[in-house]
Amino acid sequence: MQLAHEDLARLVRTALREDLSETGDLTSTAILAPETSAAGRFVAREPLTLAGIPFAAQVYHQLAPALAFAVFRRDGDDVPAGECVAAVRGSAQAILAGERTALNFLMRLSGIATATRRCVKEIEGTGAVILDTRKTAPGLRAADKYAVATGGGRNHRFGLYDAAMIKDTHLAVDPDIARAVAALRERGIEAERITVEVRDLDQLDRAIAAGAGRALLDNMDLETLRRAVARAAGRIVLEASGGLRPGRLRAVAETGVDCLSLGFLTHSTPAADLAMEMESQR
Template sequence: MPEDISPRSEAGPDAPPRGLVVEAVARALAEDFGLAGDITSAATIAADATARGTIGARKPGTIAGLDIAREAFAQADPRIAFTALVADGERVEAGTPVAAVDGPARAVLSGERVALNFLCHLSGIATLTRRFVDAVDGTNAQIVCTRKTMPGLRALQKYAVRCGGGRNHRFGLFDAVLIKDNHVVAAGGIGKAVAAARAHAGHMVRIEVEVTSLAELDEALSAGADIIMLDNMDAATMREAVTLSAGKAITEASGRVDLDSVRAIAETGVDLISVGALTHSAPVLDLGLDFE
């Protein structure tokens, strides 16, 4: 447990825009409340009853999403006081109090599940990301996420990756060019695809090309790609690709990366390792709210 449990700022590194948080929480609460609201709490708890409780970690992990949990309780009832006892990005042990909640009992219970859904999910992403980051410690590689996110939650999930010490890949189709195998086929080759992308996107946008062989790597480098995605290469081929790309392009390893393989991949010298599992397969971190 942390020695100091005074209130802290819950926002972590580069917190998502406030408007996105408010919108995501509003959608989630509307889904939960439906047309009638929390009929269980309304039926069983007096309107003037108050409650005080603590959200605690039941498993060790890395926290993310405290500000979103705060927003869930605030939208349920602005009279609820939510006090963060740790910060996003902080590692906690099982039993650590993460936040304190105090307010009208009905409203606390009405907002509880949405708050915990966000907090558990995002903390799960941060926790898994931290495991990958720790696994490549001491190498040149940085762990990055992908666009394999839940619809509508990308900004929040990518924020959780940052809380876990990872970095973000592109946010969408709009902020970087990534030429993959089907683009190459449709464009008529890597060289043509890169040339067309360069002419269309201009000098401010980086161009990344996915390659699966050293021959494709040579073509992409000759075409002037800024970043090379080394897709599903074995370690020996990847190591050679890194050597050939040195001083010419950033290298990114991709394809079925897991905790058993990530260290060996990092030791090839790649700059980036993209891991889709960070956002599409992270288990939740077990957190729960208990009343005093």
């Protein structure tokens, strides 16, 4: 996933405004002279898959373009504990003003990328792929999905506007799958952009008959997933979902499903441990 520059700049601008408001860094501006120089090193405190370097660089570009920002490792790199991934030199006030915002992006996005990379490796060779979901932090969807792609996963629909999913909540109001799919097709939405969430094989049969391009197999056990794959016989893309976590993904992938969608990647993955190490520049 390529993150648009305008999205990157907007996310960083919002984060800086949240932390600095109109007043700025009360502590640093009070105790450090404006001409004081320093260097800050961003260091991985644990093994991780790096994501968020463009965000950290943008933080300092917006705060003080004169700062020198050096990149030592790129997004997508697997980084060992103790390694410096980037450094910034110049005004100590500016470096410290951006420290937490830069780290917040690096830690969150590297956490997501690291978890994604672990999941991708777990199902390697099965033919299935790891997908993300819309269960992202409000306002950070572009960043969260960027991190998933950096870790080797694939992005599912970005929002409600770019693909259709007939969920169980829709079917609770109107259970007619055929009518729902037909209504979407009448609006010019291609079959491959229509997913039906199904809880059993009967609903899967109805989704296939209706002409949906994808079926989300919700919380099915392994035997039911295998039966769903046999029943579908390649006529519809099958996506397993529901409570999937690292350590139990391979068995799901080996049932023959095409995709595994994991909400936890963006809603509950722990942040990666990175820190800034500061030193004065005399």
